[in-house]
Amino acid sequence: RPDDLDAPGVDVVGSVAGVDVRGVTADSREVADGTLFVAISGSRSDGHDFVPAAVRAGATAVVVERRLPDLAVPQLVVGASRRALATAAAWWFGDPSREIGVIGITGTDGKTTTSLLAAAALAEAGLPAGLVGTVATQIGGIRESNALHSTTPEAPWLQRALRAMVSADDRAAIIETTSHGLAMDRVAAIDYDIAILTNLTHEHLELHGSFEAYRAAKLSLFERLAVDAAHPAKVGAGWPRTGIVNADDPSAPAFVAATNAAGAHVLTYGAHPSADVRLLGIDESAGGLAVDHEVEGRRATVTLRLSGRFNAHNALAVVALGHAIRLDPAAVRAGLEGLTGVPGRMEVVDRGQPFGVIVDYAHSPASLALVLDELGPAAAGRGGTVIAVFGSAGERDRDKRPMMGRIAAERCRIVIATDEDPRGEDRAAILEDIAAGARDAGARPEAFLRIADRPEAIRAAFARARPGDIVLLAGKGHETTIEYADHALPWNERVEAERALEELGFRS
CATH class of the missing domain: 3.40.1390.10 (MurE/MurF, N-terminal domain)
Structure with a gap:
């Protein structure tokens, strides 16, 4: 008009x-x-x-x-x-977010796993949900891999997807909402009902300039939970505006305050004694991860078919979501227990080799530390050590590179720095930034290798692996390309690892 x-x-x-x-x-x-x-x-x-x-x-x-x-x-x-x-x-597109309940999941790490856990829980509870995330898009129950090299796409794409969800009779939309998407106004016209914070650590300072600005971008999602002239209450769609916050994160008070200032409800989760959804204990076994928790005095256990103790918090964020929108707790737990894995997240590659191989998207200092802290004891229990293969994206946050080099050198027998997505930056300079951190941690020359070519780096790691070791291939996860200045190299980390293992004679 x-x-x-x-x-x-x-x-x-x-x-x-x-x-x-x-x-x-x-x-x-x-x-x-x-x-x-x-x-x-x-x-x-x-x-x-x-x-x-x-x-x-x-x-x-x-x-x-x-x-x-x-x-x-x-x-x-x-x-x-x-x-x-x-x-x-x-x-x-007719303002589709006004016709559907919208859940925004933000944080440095854990967004993808939390979003897939949420989709599984909502489906089990009889609430079909669309999904926009790092690894997949789901509309009307049909899930497709995300071919974009972006978690939160541009506004027209998002609005088109939301309209398609409404047309497909989805009743909820789960959107992984990044700091880029918030700072660059990609989600500015989306009316959110629920905002979830997974955690907040060092990342994306190439865009925001400082951790404070990065946090401010994330906070803006919670500030927008206010019901006002620009965002009136939805009629026939949505739920009470709620901010769901990881109580164990150091930034939790700021997010609680932002939610309160918006006049929205607050729910917290975690091991903190004041958490509304309180983590009581974690029991790891070969069968999964048993997460004991309490909600309003009622104790329950959900047994995840995922590895990594950090996934306990991701699961409890979804328990809190279910509590916020009054879903059947038993159905939420059943949905959580039904998710068998997330592409590129603690993904096991097994061809009968005497050492473990794990593919994980860990690409921030905090996520790399979390994964290595899981794998170290696991390798030690098998009489082995950890070898890490990872890089750091070009034209992105440079400050995190030495941090990741130091984290890996402190936890691994061998570290191999390689390409992640160099883009227009000098590959050798990126690896040197990582090496600086490894040197600060006292890494010996033979324990830190620079092999820019990622296929070669993977083969070098496998050649050095001993029985009982675990080789971590970090940073690419589910992604299907390695981005260079003048081309995008088609990539599949799992397939490349399988190919390298087959070259060594492992085929079972």
Whole structure:
């Protein structure tokens, strides 16, 4: 509707009367007749440079941050194109988040496992849920691998997915909500009902500049739980606005305070004595992870078919979610117990070799430490040690590289630094950043190797593995490419590990 384009805060250059909008995009390659093109200024390119091409391709109007000369279509001049893109996409798809309960899961680590656990629990409780996450998208019960190299996609993609969920009769939408998605306004026009914090540690400082800014981005999700003129209470969809916070995380008080300030309910989980969903104990066995917990004085145990003690917190976040929206606790536990694994998360590769091989997405200092702290005792119990193969992404947070080198060197017999996603950075420089941390930890030259080629690094680790050892392949997990400056190398960590093991004669 033309009148919708002439909104408060928008300076309209030209007339929008008779303008027929048939789609919204910020990608000039997607423009067709009737598209509203939004020009976004990015770190590598400026969308305003592509406006003439978008108009030639059929754009019926353009959203810009500065007026452009000699355009034959109306210009909507705004202060922030990214936020305008989110608003326009929500408008175009009919504001679908107002018609479905929306759960946002944020945190440095654990988002993917928590989201898949939540989807399983909601389904078991009779509440079909759509999912947008790092490893998969699910709409109407159909799950597809996420081919994007992004956890939280751009606003038009998200709004289209939400509309599809509503059309497929999904009653909930679970969205892994990253700091990038929050800071870059990709989720600005999504009306969240539930916000869940898994944890908060050092990550993504290349975007945010400081840990405080990183935390502020995460906090904004909880601040938006407020019911106000911009986000009125939903009618016939959604639940009481609730912030669910890991009570054991040092940043928990800030997130509780943000939720309280928004006027939303607060639920906490963890081992902290004050937690609403309190962790009482963890029993690891070959059959899984038994998590004893208490909710409002009622004790229960959920036995996960996942390894890693850190998954106890992920599971209790979902128990808290079930409590917040009044699901049957027994159904929630059944759903949690039914999830048999998460791609690229503590994934075992076994071809009958005398040493263990684990593929895990761990790509932050905290997640690498958590995984190694799980694998160290496990290897020791088999009379072995740990060998770690990992890298660090190019054009991303440099500060974490030496941290990860130090963490690995302190916990492993051998560390092999390799490519993760170098992008446009010098591969050797990335490995040197990791090496600096390993040297600080006292790593001997023979215990720290730099092998940029990831297939070669994996084979070097297997060649050095002894019976009882565990080789951790960290950082890629489920991802299907390794990103270089001029190409993306197709990649599957599990398949590459299996191929390397077969070359050594292990095929069972």
